[in-house]
Amino acid sequence: MPPHTANPVYTPGIFESPDMGAAMAIILTPEPGTSTEERWRIETPYLAGEMAGRLDLNANSLVLDYGCGIGRLSKVLIEATGCFVIGVDMAQRMRELAPVYVASPRFMVVSPEGFDALIDRGIKVDFGFASWVLQHCLEVERDIERIHAALGPMARFFMVNNLLRAVPTDRGWVHDGKSVEALLAARFDALDRYPFPPGISAPELTANSALSWWRRK
Ligand SMILES: C[S@@+](CC[C@H](N)C(=O)[O-])C[C@H]1O[C@@H](n2cnc3c(N)ncnc32)[C@H](O)[C@@H]1O
Numbered sequence: 001m002p003p004h005t006a007n008p009v010y011t012p013g014i015f016e017s018p019d020m021g022a023a024m025a026i027i028l029t030p031e032p033g034t035s036t037e038e039r040w041r042i043e044t045p046y047l048a049g050e051m052a053g054r055l056d057l058n059a060n061s062l063v064l065d066y067g068c069g070i071g072r073l074s075k076v077l078i079e080a081t082g083c084f085v086i087g088v089d090m091a092q093r094m095r096e097l098a099p100v101y102v103a104s105p106r107f108m109v110v111s112p113e114g115f116d117a118l119i120d121r122g123i124k125v126d127f128g129f130a131s132w133v134l135q136h137c138l139e140v141e142r143d144i145e146r147i148h149a150a151l152g153p154m155a156r157f158f159m160v161n162n163l164l165r166a167v168p169t170d171r172g173w174v175h176d177g178k179s180v181e182a183l184l185a186a187r188f189d190a191l192d193r194y195p196f197p198p199g200i201s202a203p204e205l206t207a208n209s210a211l212s213w214w215r216r217k
Helices: 020-027 036-054 072-081 092-102 112-120 140-150 180-185 203-207
Strands: 062-066 084-088 107-110 125-131 151-162 167-169 172-174 188-195 209-216
Touching: 020 036, 020 092, 036 072, 036 125, 036 151, 036 209, 062 072, 062 140, 072 084, 072 092, 072 107, 072 125, 084 092, 084 112, 092 107, 107 112, 112 140, 125 140, 140 151, 140 180, 151 180, 180 188, 180 209, 203 209
Parallel strands: 062 084, 062 125, 084 107, 125 151
Antiparallel strands: 151 209, 167 172, 188 209
C-alpha cells in the first residue's frame, strides 16, 4: 500500500469527456445554488458581452481562447463580433468536440504543443482570454508564459478564475497555494477586477471567483 503521505498525482484525463453532455458538466460544474445548465445559460452571454463590450473586435480580429473546452465562449464571441478565434486545449476530446459545437469557419483549435509551434513562428493575437482554466493548470507559470508570448504588445487579456486553485488529482481538486493573479501580475498590468457572476445565486462561487482584465507588459 502506498504511504499515506505520497503526493497527489495529477490527473488531467478528467477533461477527456466522452460526449458533449459530459464535457458541459466538467466545463461548468454544478455548484451549491446553481446547475451546469443555469450557469451555461446565464454566464455565457454575460461573459461574451463583457468581452465584446470592452473591446473593438471585428472580422479582422484574431482572438485566443486558452483552455477553450468545447468552445462555449468562442462560439458566442464569433457570433457577436465576427472575429477569428484560435482555441487551445490540452484535452484531445475537447479539441474534437469544439469544432462541432462552434461550427464556424472562423474557429480553429490546436493543442498547447501546436500553439507553441505557432508562437515560435511568430503568431500574435489581438486579445486573449482564459475562462475557468488557469486554476486547473499544473504548471500554470508555463501557461502564463505561453499566453504572454502569443499576445501582441499591449494586448488585453481577460481571465475568469477561481481564487482557490483546483488542480485535478487522484485525491480530487487540489489547491496548491499558488496565486494565479500574483503570477500574472509579473507579466501583465492589472486593469480591472470584479466579482462573478451576477444573476446566479451561488454565494460560494461568487465569493471564490473573480473576473479580471490585464494588459500585456
Ligand atoms: C473548466 S474547462 C473551461 C472551458 C472553457 N474555457 C469555458 O469556460 O467554457 C477547463 C478547460 O481547460 C483545459 N485545460 C486545462 N489545463 C490546460 C492547460 N494546461 N492547457 C490548455 N488547456 C487546459 C481543459 O482541458 C478544459 O477543456
